[in-house]
Amino acid sequence: MAGIVAYGAYIPWLRLERRLIAEAWGIPGVPGEIAVGNFDEDSITMAIEAGRDCILDDPVGVGGLYFASTSPPYAEKSCATTVASVLDLAQGSVTCDFGLSLSAGVSALVAAASAVDQGVAPSILVTAGECRLPETKTADEQTFGDGAGAVLVGNEDPIAEIEGVHTSYDEMVATWRLPGDRTVRDNSRFYTAKGYVPSLLAAFKGAAEAFGVAPGDIAKVVYPAPDFRAHGQVAKAMKLEPGQIQDALFAFVGGCGCAQPLMMLAGALEEAKPGDRILLAGAGDSFTVLLLEVTDRIADLPARRAIKGHIASKSMLPTYAKFLEYKEMLNTEEGESNSSMIQMWRDRRAVQPLYGKRCNSCETVYFPPRRLCPNCFAREDSEDVRLARKGTLFDFIDDNLYVSIEPPTTLTISDLDDGARIFMQMTDRGVGEVEIDMPVELTFRKIHDGGGFHNYFWKTRPVR
Amino acid sequence: MADLKDVAVIGVGATKFGENYDWGVDDMLTIAAFDAMDDAGIKPGQIEAGWIGIQYPFTGFSGATLSDAIKTYDIPITHTENYCVSGLDAFRNACLAVASEQFDMVIACGVEKITDQTGRGLPTSGFGHPVQMAGMTAPSAFGLAFPRHAKAFGTTKEHLAHVAVKNHFNGAVNPKAHFRREVTLEQVMKAPLISGPLGLLDCCPISDGSAAVIVTRADIAKKYRDDYVTIKGMGFATYTNLMMYDKNFDYLAWRPTVKAAEKAYAMAGITDPLNEVDLAECHDCFTITEILNVEDLGFCKKGEGGPAMAEGRFNIDGQVAVNPSGGLKCFGHPIGATGVRMVYEVTKQLQGRADGRQREGAKVGMAHNLGGLGGVVCGVVILTNQVR
Known part of the structure; x- marks a missing residue:
């Protein structure tokens, strides 16, 4: 067996x-x-x-x-x-x-x-x-x-x-x-x-x-x-x-x-x-x-x-x-979230296994996937690449305006180990624990229920 | 053949800005547009074309928003939407139309009815990808510049607070401002935090408003008034909605501001902005934005924006009077209206009609309008009261 x-x-x-x-x-x-x-x-x-x-x-x-x-x-x-x-x-x-x-x-x-x-x-x-x-x-x-x-x-x-x-x-x-x-x-x-x-x-x-x-x-x-x-x-x-x-x-x-x-x-x-x-x-x-x-x-x-x-x-x-x-057992303020099942389907490779592109011309790894390289503007000359799950924090901010169960929402810009720069929310962190240049890893989380279904994407978190 | 430098502003109008719960879009547009027409000494029937800046669908759609408010049927009216630059882009299009000699007398206006929606801050949930951009807000989009600027140049929260103190000082005497009170450094520093270092008083308020200007050519302007102002320089630039994904972007300068200013200065023949520009209405949606703006516009060296602000170099009697009106900090930011309101203020200043907040001897003034989640798009318009 x-x-x-x-x-x-x-x-x-x-x-x-x-x-x-x-x-x-x-x-x-x-x-x-x-x-x-x-x-x-x-x-x-x-x-x-x-x-x-x-x-x-x-x-x-x-x-x-x-x-x-x-x-x-x-x-x-x-x-x-x-x-x-x-x-x-x-x-x-x-x-x-x-x-x-x-x-x-x-x-x-x-x-x-x-x-x-x-x-x-x-x-x-x-x-x-x-x-x-x-x-x-x-x-x-x-x-x-x-x-x-x-x-x-x-x-x-x-x-x-x-x-x-x-x-x-x-x-x-x-x-x-x-x-x-x-x-x-x-x-x-x-x-x-x-x-x-x-x-x-x-x-x-x-x-x-x-x-x-x-x-x-x-x-x-x-x-x-x-x-x-x-x-x-x-x-x-x-x-x-x-x-x-x-x-x-x-x-x-x-x-x-x-x-x-x-x-x-x-x-x-x-x-x-x-x-x-x-x-x-x-x-x-x-x-x-x-x-x-x-x-x-x-x-x-x-x-x-x-x-x-x-x-x-x-x-x-x-x-x-x-x-x-x-556990959503209490009635607290809910934010407005929009989504489109069609867009989420179209972008499923970028959203779920987190694929970006690597430009064949200048080798820049980028996200989200586009037809033109954002660095050298090469046209439709790239390979799909599954992005790295670890990186380094380039910039961040603790946002109290976005409606969340747990404000502040820590917004991060990270440079992944394969070179891609990416914007994500951060989770599982202590406020005050976050600093520029810290190592981060990615985790897949629920973002919101806009459109009446579950919308998931990746977030950063301090390395556990 | 005319060109942009032949374009003149002969009338400006604006509502009181604020939480105008009693007024709808129609009310505010009627008030602002007739204010501008009265100032110019013209009637609606003389207007040959119009442009109206609006950002949000809850404010209005299409050019008919304006034709309904001022009953200018049967002429072309275009709605411009370009983030926070929607208003100044309406003005740009009006100027180009007059410079082309297609029309002689046009109106550019803007309006936004922010308080008709019930969200917190500006609604951004429809901006960008449903999950990739989720969580981004206006203060955070700009506030992300702070940690990088602080790391590179030592900029502090106190530097930011000086922007708010200065603009509140200027706005306190402005009858059309939303906030008409001075604030202390301590009040700004201790205000509840909204995003990162940005407290409540580092952010422009949620306000309604409308502004309008009448645009024609200088040769026609002379028939209406002697103190008309003309275009000296104009530049617009657009970058990307995805700057947070761009490794070439360092959050130390708003790229569209740098590019738009380059174009406007080149057209105006300005090589030393610090000494050649008397005043600037510049986009202070958040205090950190103004710190970068004064650097990007060449009013000080890159990285010196914070200390320069603390030294008072941009006070009403400083080297360049930055936001003599009180800025977005005191007027709020009814998106479509803001750029047009900037032209209103610069015109008043150049006409010596800025009661109580007049920059003495002003000859050259700037409207700088920046928009998007971060610096996505920018317009720089330089006006003068000096004959070409």
Whole structure:
């Protein structure tokens, strides 16, 4: 069977202390923090970040893109194609969207492995991004976190082989959202007692029998949970040693829905040794267990941010009100934004994979793409070039006039490493932290909802 | 055969500028245009062609905006739109028409009804690409010059404040200004920040207004008044909407100003602007803009704009009186009206009719109008009261 070739993850820069939520409502609090997507992030942008981390911005040879989320920004319209386009995957790539269930991330992984085995594509990048909205004043609000995970599934030089897949399903209504609901409804007590714990334990038991492995053979058991307590209940019932339990990231990130197992897998793989056997489970509606065996090639995998690199890079939200505002749970002033779906389609190569031009005559790299070189005015004599994702800040200004959830809007002019000069908003920065000549990197974000659809583009940010 | 230097202004008119909630576009155009016609001593029936500067669709479309306001049916009227230079470009086209001898008597006017829209600042959401240019505002487009200018030349926020103090001092005595009060350096420095170093008092206000001028040739002008003024120099230049993507652009000078001034000075035979220009209405949409303007127009060396401002070199009695009217800082910037209002002020100054704010002995005056998100387009018009 196909294996795992690379992994990546994304945890947003902003975090909220659970204490602030509890204090706002006067209810019992839980220690720790939750990761909060910035106001310009959604499950698409976070999946893109995780995908970039996984393939290190190099789409060559990647033959497909799967996207999983229970919180996609569109009710109808593929998100996988947006991620594929931004990552600049070839037009012939296979794309598919997975959702509706907390098991969607692992289901997408299994589907990708099957598709690779069937020769549908040589490799498929599986991404899962979540920014699930909890109801306010609930335990969920202190449990849910935002984040994304990614794995590249393929046959060539896998860092972990998929040795087996075991799956079962369990029908119950315990965690759900109706069309039109913004926030998740659940009965977590009932779900944990009669759904999650027994179903996951049964799946692990069936998998162990099917794979012929004993708990002692396993280096890490990677499984998601509705909350910290339920995660511990399963570990206890399986009599796992502390060293076998993969951190579910509840302490400082929160539960990231269907992305959680892929993020945890990234966490397991960044510490794995050749020969390690890992059990990876998806849980919720369907309960799927994979047996992975880490190969020698894991030592050759280039460095990436994954979990360790992202978790340390953070900024604390000052108030619970900011969290509500970012999640659009409050009515605050909205700016006027115009867009045209036709123009956005026409300019999709410039907007999504960020293509500029390189002049064949004077070699100037420029953006936006035009028929005449802005330097030597050469006419229609240029090559399309995917622009560098890093650069140096040439100029900036903090603007308080543009209507934004988080003013000031830092406007930047940067010189990218390939020479292109580009204007963008900056995100994930502290006011006062920005200065001319500082290094910057690019991140894909939501700009506005003009025209009644999501308008995305790149922004600069200080290097994380 | 006539040329541009034979073109004369014989009448100027303007409304009070400000938050003219009680007036519509029609009201303001009627007031300004009849003010100009009364000043020239002509009737609407004598006008053979018209140009009207308007930027925003919420103000008006096409030449009929003017024909409805002053009932000049059956003549050609053209709407000019060229960012903040829309008004001065209306004047340029009027001048060219008269110089060509196609028409003898024409009107150039401008109007903008900014307060009819409810956004913050000037609406810019329709300018440029939906996502690539998103976030850009007028103060930021110009304010981006500050960090580069400060890095290169040591320009400070206090230098910027001197521009506001000077222009408020001048505008305080101008009956048609929106703001008629002096401000202190401390008030400017402490005002709430709008963009980067630009505080509220570094930015021109949101104002309505209209201005109009009557243009003819000098030989005809003599029949109407002795103190008409004539064109001495004129230059316009356009750069790019995409300067923020252009590696050849350094944010240290507004390129269209440099180019437009070169052309205007060449036509006027001016080689030493500091000593040959008495006053300049120059485009102070934001204080940083005026710092670059005085350098770009050759009133001081590149990089010296800030210190020169602090030294008072551009006060009403300085080497060049810059914005004797109070400028955009006190009049606001009803886009289409601004360039025409500049011609109104320069004409009044050259006629010795600028009560309370008169630059003594003024012989040569300039209107400098800069527009776009940053310096995209510029017009420089030099007028004189000296017979050719």
